Amino acid sequence: MGRLSAAELEELVRLYQRVSTHLSYARTFYRDPALTASLTGRVARSGAVVYGTRSRTLRALGRFFAVTFPAALWHVRHFVAVSAVLLFVPALAFGIWIANSPTALEATGPDAMREQYVQEDFEDYYSSAPAAAFASEVFTNNVRVAVLAFAGGIAFCLLTALILAFNGANLGIAAGLFHAVGAAPKFWGLILPHGLLELTAVCVAGAAGLRLGWTLIDPGDRPRAAALAEEGRRAMSIVLGLVVVFGVAGAIEGFVTGSGLPTALRLAIGITAEVGFLVYFLVLGRSAYASGATDPVAGTTTRAGGAARVGVGPTASLSPSP
Numbered sequence: 229m230g231r232l233s234a235a236e237l238e239e240l241v242r243l244y245q246r247v248s249t250h251l252s253y254a255r256t257f258y259r260d261p262a263l264t265a266s267l268t269g270r271v272a273r274s275g276a277v278v279y280g281t282r283s284r285t286l287r288a289l290g291r292f293f294a295v296t297f298p299a300a301l302w303h304v305r306h307f308v309a310v311s312a313v314l315l316f317v318p319a320l321a322f323g324i325w326i327a328n329s330p331t332a333l334e335a336t337g338p339d340a341m342r343e344q345y346v347q348e349d350f351e352d353y354y355s356s357a358p359a360a361a362f363a364s365e366v367f368t369n370n371v372r373v374a375v376l377a378f379a380g381g382i383a384f385c386l387l388t389a390l391i392l393a394f395n396g397a398n399l400g401i402a403a404g405l406f407h408a409v410g411a412a413p414k415f416w417g418l419i420l421p422h423g424l425l426e427l428t429a430v431c432v433a434g435a436a437g438l439r440l441g442w443t444l445i446d447p448g449d450r451p452r453a454a455a456l457a458e459e460g461r462r463a464m465s466i467v468l469g470l471v472v473v474f475g476v477a478g479a480i481e482g483f484v485t486g487s488g489l490p491t492a493l494r495l496a497i498g499i500t501a502e503v504g505f506l507v508y509f510l511v512l513g514r515s516a517y518a519s520g521a522t523d524p525v526a527g528t529t530t531r532a533g534g535a536a537r538v539g540v541g542p543t544a545s546l547s548p549s550p
Contacts, residue, residue: 244274295516297469300462302513304435307442311434314389315427318396319403326404333408336401346411350402351418354486363482370426370474374433378467381437384444388437395430417491421498422481425505429473432509436463476501 251267254260301308326332336342356362373391380387399419406415440456440463447455480501484494 240274244271247271247274292465293469293472294512295519296465298508298513299516299519300465300469301432301509302517303462304432304439304466305509305513307435307438308431310438311388311392311431314392314434315396315399315431318393319400322397322400323403323407324400326401327407333404336405342405342409346405346409346414350406351414354418354481359482359486361482362486363478366422366481367474367478370429370478371471373430374467374470374474377430377433378437378440378463381439381441381463382444383441385438385441388434388441392430392434399427413491417494418485421485421494422477424498424502425473425480426477428502428505429470429477432466432473433470436466439463473505 247267247270251264251271254263254267258264326336333342337345354362357365373395377388377391380391403412403415403419406412440459443455443459444452450458480498484497487494
């Protein structure tokens with residue numbers, strides 16, 4: 229079809245609206261599959277001309293990242309704080325305990341194993357595979373953790389809280405091992421470039437799960453089923469948006485953390501990515517939420533108990549090796 233004149237386009241829009249009305253009427257009052265199919269085809273073809281399939285898709289994608297996703301983030305901002313507490317309090321507790329208690333330190337494993345972990349294994353993990361393959365593996369791992377943290381909310385927040393605490397404990401164990409032998413700068417130099425954004429995203433995914441679970445506990449003045457459906461749509465928007473965030477974090481972990489770049493530069497890259505996301509969350513999220521966009525329509529490893537672990541590095545075990 230060639231380019232339409234203004235008058236032709238106006239006529240097309242008028243006819244499109246009329247046929248759409250006819251289609252709705254036919255579906256409601258007639259049982260004529262042939263007529264319904266004919267009208268559906270006409271509406272689809274004219275709609276593609278009037279709106280343009282590609283441009284509509286791009287507009288929808290743009291609206292998602294400009295309005296829907298940030299508004300959903302702002303909606304769960306209080307639960308992000310709760311999620312951060314559930315993640316970082318165990319991390320801090322285990323880190324301080326292992327760094328300052330010889331008994332706790334010895335419980336993590338034999339001296340030779342701890343030394344191997346601190347001196348070689350932890351750093352080697354980030355260059356254990358080609359950068360692209362490693363970034364892909366980390367991305368898959370973290371998305372799975374996010375999905376589990378979100379889905380775990382359906383168990384009245386309990387599973388989500390367990391996943392967050394488990395990941396926090398693993399982070400704290402690793403930090404405690406490095407601090408205990410005076411190698412803290414090495415640990416933070418490897419963790420922070422990707423970990424700032426990655427752990428923030430995990431907190432947000434946990435917040436989506438906690439919000440979902442809290443809706444089951446306290447749906448407010450909405451019917452529980454309706455409240456759960458609404459919060460589920462919003463939570464899914466968060467998880468879908470976090471796929472991009474985890475992609476960025478995975479790329480940093482694959483191409484920056486294990487690279488030969490100076491530590492200061494690696495940290496600068498990680499801090500820049502984190503600040504960018506926080507500005508997006510806090511500034512654009514608040515603005516989008518205020519606009520009324522509040523209801524969108526729309527490799528992980530496991531340890532004992534099957535809990536998922538964020539890919540912040542090789543796992544340190546509290547139990548001595550047999």
